[in-house]
Amino acid sequence: MTKHDSLINGKWQKLGDYKPNINPSDTEDVIGEYSYGDASSVEAAVAAAKSAQEAWRNSTPQQRFDLLDAVGNKLAERSKEIGAFLSREEGKTLAEGVGETMRASQVFKFHAGECLRQVGDLQASTRPDIDVETTREPVGVVGLITPWNFPIAIPAWKIAPALAHGNCVILKPADLTPGCAHIIAELLVECGCPNGVFNLVMGRGSTVGEALISHPDVDAISFTGSVATGRHIAEVCGKQLKKVQLEMGGKNPMVVMNDADLSIAVPACINGTFFSTGQRCTASSRLIVEAGVHDEFVDAMTKAMSNLKIGDALDPSSHIGPVVDEKQLLSNLKYVDLARSEAAEVIGGQRLELGKNGFFQAPALFLGTDNAMRINQEEIFGPCGSVIKAAGFEEAMAIANDTPFGLTAGICTSSLKTAREFKRQADVGMVMVNLPTAGVDYHVAFGGRKGSSFGAREQGRYAAEFYTTVKTAYCFAG
Ligand code: UN1
Numbered sequence: 416m417t418k419h420d421s422l423i424n425g426k427w428q429k430l431g432d433y434k435p436n437i438n439p440s441d442t443e444d445v446i447g448e449y450s451y452g453d454a455s456s457v458e459a460a461v462a463a464a465k466s467a468q469e470a471w472r473n474s475t476p477q478q479r480f481d482l483l484d485a486v487g488n489k490l491a492e493r494s495k496e497i498g499a500f501l502s503r504e505e506g507k508t509l510a511e512g513v514g515e516t517m518r519a520s521q522v523f524k525f526h527a528g529e530c531l532r533q534v535g536d537l538q539a540s541t542r543p544d545i546d547v548e549t550t551r552e553p554v555g556v557v558g559l560i561t562p563w564n565f566p567i568a569i570p571a572w573k574i575a576p577a578l579a580h581g582n583c584v585i586l587k588p589a590d591l592t593p594g595c596a597h598i599i600a601e602l603l604v605e606c607g608c609p610n611g612v613f614n615l616v617m618g619r620g621s622t623v624g625e626a627l628i629s630h631p632d633v634d635a636i637s638f639t640g641s642v643a644t645g646r647h648i649a650e651v652c653g654k655q656l657k658k659v660q661l662e663m664g665g666k667n668p669m670v671v672m673n674d675a676d677l678s679i680a681v682p683a684c685i686n687g688t689f690f691s692t693g694q695r696c697t698a699s700s701r702l703i704v705e706a707g708v709h710d711e712f713v714d715a716m717t718k719a720m721s722n723l724k725i726g727d728a729l730d731p732s733s734h735i736g737p738v739v740d741e742k743q744l745l746s747n748l749k750y751v752d753l754a755r756s757e758a759a760e761v762i763g764g765q766r767l768e769l770g771k772n773g774f775f776q777a778p779a780l781f782l783g784t785d786n787a788m789r790i791n792q793e794e795i796f797g798p799c800g801s802v803i804k805a806a807g808f809e810e811a812m813a814i815a816n817d818t819p820f821g822l823t824a825g826i827c828t829s830s831l832k833t834a835r836e837f838k839r840q841a842d843v844g845m846v847m848v849n850l851p852t853a854g855v856d857y858h859v860a861f862g863g864r865k866g867s868s869f870g871a872r873e874q875g876r877y878a879a880e881f882y883t884t885v886k887t888a889y890c891f892a893g
Contacts, residue, residue, distance in 0.1 A: 416435075416445060416447065416448050417447045417448070418433055418447070418448045418449075418450070419447055419448065419449045419450065419593070419594070419597050419617075420450050421450060421452050421456060421460075421614075421615050421616050421617050421618075422600045422604065422613070422614055422615040423456065423459050423460045423463055423614050423615075423616070424459070424460075424463035424467075424610050424611045424614070425604065425608075425609070425610030425611065426610075428450075428456075429450045430450050430451065430452035430453070430456040430616070430617075430618070431450055431451045431452055431453055431456070431618070432450070432451060433448035433449065433450050433451075434448065434449055434450075434451050434590070435447075435448055436448070436449055436504060436592075436593060436594055437740075438503050438504065438506075438773075439505070439506040439728075439736070439737040439738065439739050439740060439773060439774050440503070440506055440726075440727040440728045440729065440736060440737050440771060440773040441727065441771045441772060441773055442772040442773065442774075443772055444503070446500075446503060446504055446594055447594060449593040449594070449597065449617050450617065451590070451617055451618040451619065451622075451623075452616045452617060452618040452622075452623050453618065453622045453623065453626070454622060454623075454625075454626035456616045456618065456623065457585070457616055457623055457626035457627050457630060458626070458630075460585045460614040460616050461556060461585060461627075461630050461632050461633060462632075463610070463611035463614055464556045464583035464584065464585055464611055464612070464614055465556055465583070465632050466611055467583050467609060467610065467611030467612045468553075468555060468556060468582075468583045470609065471553075471578075471581060471582075471583055471609065471612045472552070472553045472581040472582075474581070474609075476530045476531050476533060477530075477531075479527075479530040479578060479579055479581070480527045480528075480530040480531055481527075481607075482527075482578065482603070482606055482607060482608055483523045483524070483526050483527035483530065483575055483578060483579060484523070484524060484527035485606035485607070486523045486575075486599070486602045486603060486606050487520045487521070487522075487523030487524035487527060488520070488524075489602050489605070489606065490516055490517075490519050490520035490523060490567075490571075490602065491517060491520040493516075494513050494516040494517050494520065495513055497516045497567070497595075497598055498512035498513030498514070498515065498516040498517075499512060499513070499729060500512075500594060500595070500598070501515060501516060501566060501567055501595050502728040502729055502736065503728065503729060504566065504592050504594045504595060505563060505564070505566050505591075505592050505595075505728075505739060506692065506728045506736040506737040506738070506739055506773075506774075507691050507692065507694075507728060507736050508728055508733050508734065508735070508736050509728065509729055509730075509731055509733075510731075511690070511691055511736075512728070515565060515567055515568045516567055518568045518571075518857055519567045519568050519570075519571035519572075519599075520571075521857050521858075522568065522571040522572045522575050522857050522874075523571060523575045525575070525857060525858055525875070526575035526576050526578075526579040526878070527575075527579070529576065529579045529580075529876070529878075529879070530579045533551065533580075535548055535549050535550035535551065536548070536549050540889060544891055544892065545889055545890065545891045546889070546890045546892075547887060547888070547889050547890075548887070548888045548890070549885060549886070549887050549888075550885070550886050550888070551580070551879060551883035551884070551885055551886070552581070552883060552884055552885075552886055553580055553581035553582045553882070553883060553884075554580075554582055554634045554635045554658060554881075554882060554883060554884050555582060555583070555634035555635070556582065556583050556584075556585070556632055556633050556634050556635075557577050557582045557583070557584055557585075557633070557634060557635045557636070557637065557882065558584075558585050558587070558627040558628065558630070558633045558635070558636045558637075559573040559574065559577065559584060559585070559586045559587070559636075559637050559638075560587050560620070560624055560627065560628075560636065560637070560638040560639070560640065560648075561573065561586065561587070561588050561589060561596065561639055562589050562639050562640045563589035563591040563592040563739055564691070564694045564695060564696075564739070565639075565695075566588065566589065566592035566594070566595035566596065567595040567596075567598070567599065569639050570586060570588060570595070570596050570599055571599065572857065572861075572873060572874055572878075573586075573637050573639075573873070574586060574599065574603075574613065576873075576874075576878035576879070576881075576882045577637075577882050578608075578612065578613065579882075580878075580879060580882040580883045582635075582882055583611060583612050583613070583614075584612070584613045584614065585614045585615075585616060585627060585633070586599075586600070586613070586614070586615050586616070587616055587617070587618065587620075587623045587624055587627055588615070588617060589640075590617070590618065590619050590620070591739060591740060593617040596615060596617070597615065597617070600613065600615040620644065624644075628648050628651045628652060628657075629651050629655070631655065633657065634657065634658065635657060635658035635659065635660070635881065635882075636648060636652055636657060636658070636659050636660070637659075637660040637873075637881060638659070638660070638661050638662070639661075639662040639663075639696075640662075640663065641663060641664065642663045642664050642794075642866050645661040645662075645663040645869065648661065649661060649869060658870070658881065658884075659869070659870050660869070660870035660871055660873065660881045661868060661869040661870055662696065662861075662862065662863075662867070662868055662873065663696070663866060663867055663868065663869075664696055664794040664796075664820055664822075664866065664867060665696045665697060665698065665700075665794060665820050665822035665823060665863065665867055666700055666701060666791070666792065666793070666794055666818045666819070666820045667687075667697060667698060667699050667700060667701070667820070667822055667823045667824060667825070667843075667852040667853075668699070668701045668702075668703050668814065668815035668818070668824050668825070668852075669683070669684055669687055669688075669699035669701070669702050669703065669824075669825040669826070669827070669851075669852055670703045670704075670705075670805075670811045670812075670815055670824075670825065670826040670827070670828075670837065671684070671702065671703070671704045671705065671708060671712055671826075671827045672705050672708070672808065672811070672826065672827065672828040672830070672833060673705045673706075673707040673708045674828055674829045674830055674833070675708065675827035675828055675829065675849075676827070676829055676849075677708070677711065677712065677715055679827060679849050680712065680827035680849075681712070681715045681716055681719050682719070683699075683825065683827060683849065683850060683851045684699060684702055684716060684800070684851075685716070685719050685720070685723070686851040686853070686854070687699030687825065687851035687852045687853050687854075688700065688702070688778070688798070688799075688800035689720075689723065689734075689735055689778040689798045689800070690734075690735065690851075690853070691853070692735055692736055692737065692738055692739075692776075692797065692798050693778075693795070693796065693797045693798035693799060693800075694738070694739060694743075694796055694797065695853045696794075696822055696867070697822060697823045697845075697852055697853035697854070697855065698796075698852065698853050699800060699825060699851065699852040699853070700791075700794070700795060700799065700800055700801065701786070701791055701800070701801055701803055701814070701815075701818075702716075702800055702801065702802045702803065703803045703805050703811045703814050703815060704802055704803070704804060704805065705804075705805055705806075705807065705808075705811060706804055706805065706806055706807075709802070709804050712802075713780075713782060713802060716780060716802075717762055717780065720762070720763060720778050720780060723735055723778060725767060725769070725775055725776070725777060725778070726769060726775075727769075727771060727773065735778065735798060737773045737774040737775050737776075738774040738775070738776050738797060738798075739774070740774060741774060743774070743796065743797065744766065744774040744776060744797075746795075746796075746797070747764075747776055747779075747795060747796075747797030747798070747799060748764075748766060748776070750790055750793075750795045750797070750799060751764035751765075751779055751799065753789060753790055754779070754781040754784070754788075754790045754799075754801075757784070757788040757789065757790060758783070759781040759782060759783055759784045759788070759790065759801065760781070760782040760783050761779060761780075761781055761782075762779065762780040762781075762782065763777040763778050763779045763780060764776065764777055764778070764779025764799065765777050776797065776798055777798075778798040778799075778800075779797075779798060779799040779800070780799075780800055780801075780802065781799065781800070781801040781802065782802050783802075783804075784801040784802060784803050785803065786803055786814045786817055786818075788801075791803065791818075792818065792819070794820070808833060808836070808837075812836075812837065812840050812841075815841060816840070816841065816842045818865075819865060819866040820863070820865055820866050820867045821842050821843045821844065821863045821864030821865035821866070821867050821868075822843060822844060822845065822862075822863035822864075822867035822868065823843055823844070823845040823846070823847060823852040823853070823863070824837070824841040824842075824843040824845075824846055824847070824852065825846070825847035825848070825850060825851065825852040826846075826847075826848055826849075827848075827849055828848070828849070834848045834849075842864060842865070843863055843864060843867075844860075844861075844862045844863035844864055844867065844868060844872075845861070845862075845863065855874075857874060857875070858874070858875045859874065859875045859877075860872040860873070860874060860875050860877040861873045861874040861875075862877075
């Protein structure tokens with residue numbers, strides 16, 4: 416069995432016990448063993464990052480461009496192999512695994528470009544003979560805590576801007592998917608990342624994560640994961656006045672209006688609700704359907720659902736892979752039971768035994784639901800969607816916004832006027848018209864409102880807001 420170590424100060428190090436990494440499509444397939452660190456590993460990684468900081472912040476934009484561009488190229492060259500590894504480790508389909516690896520490549524290449532576009536501004540002071548410059552400087556040492564559901568793209572969209580803007584990094588990937596993060600670490604080393612600039616510490620949130628967020632020499636934390644953990648991180652970082660960026664859950668609405676083109680709406684709802692096994696914070700979990708099209712929509716959805724093939728993530732004919740692990744599957748099944756006890760009609764949702772020891776579940780559609788039900792207020796994070804009937808646009812809009820979350824919101828309509836109104840009124844960070852609520856571009860801002868996000872936006876040029884700090888310099892030449 417191949418053993419994998421963490422990376423501290425440019426050296427691969429066994430930090431603690433090795434833990435098996437299991438394929439969720441087939442639990443007899445152990446992908447490798449990964450050494451889990453603890454608080455003392457974080458201590459060593461932070462010290463390495465801190466001592467590398469001065470040289471890295473003074474590195475030239477060309478040096479940083481070359482590193483990020485090279486990693487981006489390697490991810491693209493090896494996208495088929497790395498994508499297949501990702502599918503084996505996390506359980507999303509092969510097409511999704513390769514697509515996500517390509518996205519990670521594009522993210523690295525975008526931020527390579529950002530290294531060359533470090534701009535500031537020069538203004539005249541309100542006082543005579545004084546210039547005022549506003550520039551951006553690195554924040555310093557940043558801790559990145561990433562989830563299992565996008566095991567290569569999310570590390571990429573945190574690491575690339577962090578390095579581009581001159582910060583040193585400690586990455587703690589999800590303990591369910593350390594393999595993809597390990598590949599990124601290998602590529603960074605291969606492409607010449609200086610020692611200590613990037614460090615990988617695999618391990619549990621309760622030990623490694625906790626040590627990282629509370630370490631006084633870590634200047635900023637970027638986290639993607641659950642609301643409960645996000646809140647805890649905000650509390651710890653708040654006490655220390657540490658910069659924090661949180662991307663958490665969603666309960667994203669997709670509104671289907673009477674005038675929607677169902678040949679667009681149904682595939683968008685199938686994709687948004689069930690693809691990636693519903694394990695996306697951008698998934699559509701509340702399908703709010705205008706009364707006049709409700710029955711036709713439900714018929715078309717159930718027909719489309721019956722054509723979905725659930726199977727081994729590595730089988731190219733699978734549309735949906737397994738749930739990530741037993742714990743998540745049991746939690747999903749509890750919500751299916753809850754839907755029944757809240758008097759919803761349930762289509763699908765049962766555990767599937769597919770002749771392999773995997774965590775397979777049939778996609779679930781809950782009918783006749785009401786927005787106040789727990790199934791419509793809590794994030795399930797599985798292949799489950801609810802249909803909620805609405806009398807018209809106003810009611811649909813009110814239901815869409817009646818949630819503790821605010822990440823994405825979608826609408827399917829052929830009316831420009833309705834689409835425009837929806838874009839203006841949706842209390843979310845991202846709006847989709849005639850598109851699934853999930854599946855975003857890598858060069859524009861990503862983030863939400865309310866319980867979904869906290870702190871500066873991720874991705875695109877907006878990423879600079881979190882990974883830099885602004886300096887205003889006044890100069891009187893005398
Ligand atoms: C996407 O929908 O393309 O954890 C990305 C998540 C999000 C990423 C979604 N942070 O699901």
